Amino acid sequence: MLVFMISGIVLYFAIVIDILQTTLSMQGGGWLTSRFAHIFWKCFLYVSGRNGRSKILSQAGYILLISIVLIWVLFLWMSFVLILYANPGAIIDSTSKMPANLWQLIYYSGFSISTLGMGDYIATGDIWKILSSVYSFTGLILLTMSVTYFVPVLSAVIDQRKLGIKLSTLGSSPEEIIISGWNGENFDHLTSKVDDLSDSIIKYSQQHRAYPVIHYFHNNKSKNAIILQLARLYETLLLISQEVKQEIQPEPESLKPLFVAFENYFEVIAEVTHIELVKEDPPGSGTEKLSEKQLLAKTEDSTYSSEIHKHRRLFRSLVWQDGWKWEQLDAKKS
Numbered sequence: 001m002l003v004f005m006i007s008g009i010v011l012y013f014a015i016v017i018d019i020l021q022t023t024l025s026m027q028g029g030g031w032l033t034s035r036f037a038h039i040f041w042k043c044f045l046y047v048s049g050r051n052g053r054s055k056i057l058s059q060a061g062y063i064l065l066i067s068i069v070l071i072w073v074l075f076l077w078m079s080f081v082l083i084l085y086a087n088p089g090a091i092i093d094s095t096s097k098m099p100a101n102l103w104q105l106i107y108y109s110g111f112s113i114s115t116l117g118m119g120d121y122i123a124t125g126d127i128w129k130i131l132s133s134v135y136s137f138t139g140l141i142l143l144t145m146s147v148t149y150f151v152p153v154l155s156a157v158i159d160q161r162k163l164g165i166k167l168s169t170l171g172s173s174p175e176e177i178i179i180s181g182w183n184g185e186n187f188d189h190l191t192s193k194v195d196d197l198s199d200s201i202i203k204y205s206q207q208h209r210a211y212p213v214i215h216y217f218h219n220n221k222s223k224n225a226i227i228l229q230l231a232r233l234y235e236t237l238l239l240i241s242q243e244v245k246q247e248i249q250p251e252p253e254s255l256k257p258l259f260v261a262f263e264n265y266f267e268v269i270a271e272v273t274h275i276e277l278v279k280e281d282p283p284g285s286g287t288e289k290l291s292e293k294q295l296l297a298k299t300e301d302s303t304y305s306s307e308i309h310k311h312r313r314l315f316r317s318l319v320w321q322d323g324w325k326w327e328q329l330d331a332k333k334s
Helices: 002-023 031-047 055-085 102-113 126-168 174-181 194-210 212-216 226-242 252-272 288-292 306-321
Strands: 091-093 121-123
Touching: 002 031, 002 055, 002 126, 031 055, 031 212, 055 102, 055 126, 055 212, 091 102, 102 121, 102 126, 121 126, 126 194, 126 212, 126 226, 174 226, 174 288, 194 212, 194 226, 194 252, 226 252, 226 306, 252 306
Parallel strands: none
Antiparallel strands: 091 121
8 A cells, every 4th residue: 555655646746747847847848748749749650651741740739738738637636546545544425434445536536636526525534635635726736737838839839830931931942042042143132031030940949948849730731841941941051151152152140140040949959859860961952053053162072060960960850750851851852
């Protein structure tokens, strides 16, 4: 019986901490929530056949959100049952005064957490009355925090989709983004958007840190998928800063806000996701049209720093984990 008692107490504090970390902390989801979300997504990814266009994946986000709350309720409920089961006679029938059996304890625990308080079963001592009150307050707080958690999460999901659409207007491939930003003399058309884009990416990163669950709200339209759009923009930055002719490259300071925004994004992803990096870098972006317009420097293949190699592998991993293929960074080839 002592084992049940200890298990119930440990489970209670584990769930309460997980709820607080997930809903109030700016350091990502709780231990249980984040790992459950990762496994949940892998299951959906498997069922969809790793097809980013699958409608199954587009349903995963809200199902996951509901599942997280149900797990909190279930485990909180289970912890109360374990504590009461370890103490026979703690709860009795209000009419017959007979000790409650297991099913009756489950019933009593459920209506205590839901704050219904039916009254057909009662606690026998002060300690059990106080404990029932604690669980009732915890249940009420859980309900309140779940509702208040849903609202900013759904708001962040809307912002995520808006960012995906905004980035899609730049171009359908890194090459196209560069060409559309070239006016024949410089890239002012592109650099004029840097501040706005960097602000949006930083906002998205911080929402991602606060509500990691938005990572699993999938858009099954590749043209607006946030992961593809971010990877495409990052590849564009690498091309324009390292492979375009030096005499026409934008000033490093004009692109710095975007690089800083991506650095912040990489930090957040490393903190709040459980992603395994692929071992190989993704293939380079197509540059045929850039060569035709004589925008590329006449050099051998660019040598990226080890940090950039890591970031490119991270994006390749994210694209794969989201059900897409790297080739889909060029929408015309997907």
